[in-house]
Amino acid sequence: MSIDTVGDKISLNTASYQRINHIFVFLEVFKQEGGIQSYVKDIFRAYSGLEKGYQADVLLLRDNPEYSNPFAGDSLKFHYFQNKSPQLGRIKMAGVLFKFLLQKRPQQVFCGHIKLAVLVQTLCQPLGISYTVLTYGKEFWEPLNEKERRALAGAKEIWTISRYSRDRACAVNGIDPQKVRMLPCAIDGDKFTPGSKQPELVEKYGLQDAKVLMTVARLWSGDIYKGVDVTIRALPKIIQAFPEVKYLVIGRGDDQPRLAQLAKDLGVSDRVIFAGFVPTEDLMAHYRLADAYIMPSQEGFGIVYLEAMACGVPVLSGDDDGSADPLQDGKLGWRVPHRNPEAVAAACLEILQGKDKRCDGEWLREQAIALFGIDALQKQLLSLVQSQ
Template sequence: MENKKPDHLFIFLEVFAQEGGIQSYVKDMLRAYKKLNYQGQVFVLRDKYPVDDNLVGGNLNFKGFAHASTMIGRIRFMVSFLTFLIINRPQWVFCGHIKLGVITRLFCGLLNIPYTVLTYGKEVWDTLPPKQRQVLVDANQILTISRYSCDRIYQSHKIDQNKIDILPCVVDADKFTIAPKPIDLIKKYNLENSKVLLTVARLWSGDIYKGVDVTIRALPTILKTHPNVKYLVVGRGDDQPRLKKLTQQLGIEDKVIFAGFIPTPELVNHYQVCDAYIMPSQEGFGIVYLEGMSCGKPVLSGDSDGSADPLQDGLLGWCVPHRDVDAVASACIEILQGNDHRCNGEWLREETVKKFSLQVLDNRLKELIIDKELS
């Protein structure tokens, strides 16, 4: 296999430089690819080198193009991209973000190489610049993560639905497990005798759709029924000062804990310390909901987004209008009462893993790649 020319080229903006839902999804997809009998090359614009031992070596070769000069990094990336296509003529190119789509369409068009565009959520939901829309129109395949994103792509861009395939997000059920609340975190965040609501999200001013401010505004109502509630917010970003100020204005600053950035290996304990995962958002999918339910925690999401897939259209959790403070408060009160079957942790985990395990992703990716070869 070492001397075999690569079958596929994957290009991404970043995989290891930051942590987030897209990066987690990409890593899961590449792990699934490593189990297949193909040789792949991965180019990553903003990374220097892979930092995940599970992805290094074997049938995947990585090259990062991060540079002190953004322009030099981009030039090197584009030159290497085109050179690789000319020399190796891979069977297929997987473009990992619409922002890399224009150059992918140009190079693959010149060399008559088919390409797939990976999509995730908001970046393709609404009207795109003409050149980016043409990337989707001319793509041989579009992969997206949920039924909702599939529908939005079609509605906004009138793309042939037959070439849009769903490759869902999944959860590592061996890592995200049901366990007693970690004593160290209870002490660290002063959560003794508390009911804990949790959100894991970027706190960027451009991402207020995550709904952290909505949950904060819902807390005064929740506290009337459940005065021992505390809200643990995991994440960092430039919106945190505004959110802190909001807690002060509402007089609940002692009820909201901003934990800041937490490395992925430590996230499991944070899910385990909570009583419910709350994120009234607009997600392309929402891996965090899977992680919460795999840990046996009831979840709350928005009601008009890709979270319909992990919550299985409300079968597994509460779906509410994502900016409706009263609806969030009412649902949280109901969740904390714990009488609904959707609060049954063992059942939640079982139903989640049944549809969204790593094995499901392995099988689906294999199926999609084989289908392309036969088409």
């Protein structure tokens, strides 16, 4: 089967045109924002661009039609099952899924969460319909129960976002690595672009004449792996060389008082600005404030690194996680031991000096979009669905 590329669209040659039916099953996509939801929306965007022949029914357990959905159209038809009784909603979704399996005989069912994999296996296997499990990260890094492991074992393929996510899940759940394929996160290069620092934001946060380090992360006590505390501990050494440095932390959560106290204890409380929650639509303007994006974390992938790079901002990550993929094993950014303030400080000093190629914002943006733009995701998705 050959393909044509026209503009931003990828389509089947008319000579090999055929109708291909798929079913996607997800927990929720539009009810709330988050990494998984953003990833799924990018998959919808890419799937919609496949054009001729590809059509899918999308079953959403916890969403309803009132949520904004820009993806409904000829190629994607959505069905909602949000219910006051979660059990009843699940039963209704199972009934519709079973009906579609019998009537439409889809070429493939894509299960969007491990918590739905047992249901999908139960309905698909007796009918001889194969299924693929889409995974994001943490939800299958730890040992799963026996039924979930059997559901993964019965899947034709497992898609995940990074090599790290694959390796960790395979190690703890006995998954065959050959069954796992990569479908990485994507960055919208039209949404995240370089630009000057907005004067009103500079004034709001007191960043006049400052070198700005920035992190976007949840500040939850259960998420200290994000490394905000490590960056705060690195500040005293950084300030010795760059006394104008300030650290802008975007996000909210119950760990903020501890972090604020840490900054006070280290004598850098005047250098740390807690910006709180920033809506997604305002994030780009905030990335543009940064001279460096610093997050020595442990991520399944780390879409924030791509967002920063697309805005022309150099990045620092941890060295033992999924960030190896967006940072291309260090080609596109600095990777350091994630709980080591000294290593973070040393890397920050290199970034702020700006002599390394990885500080070239234009080059960084070009590389990030070429590897992880929506077009790249669309081509990878097409390759995966054609192999089913």
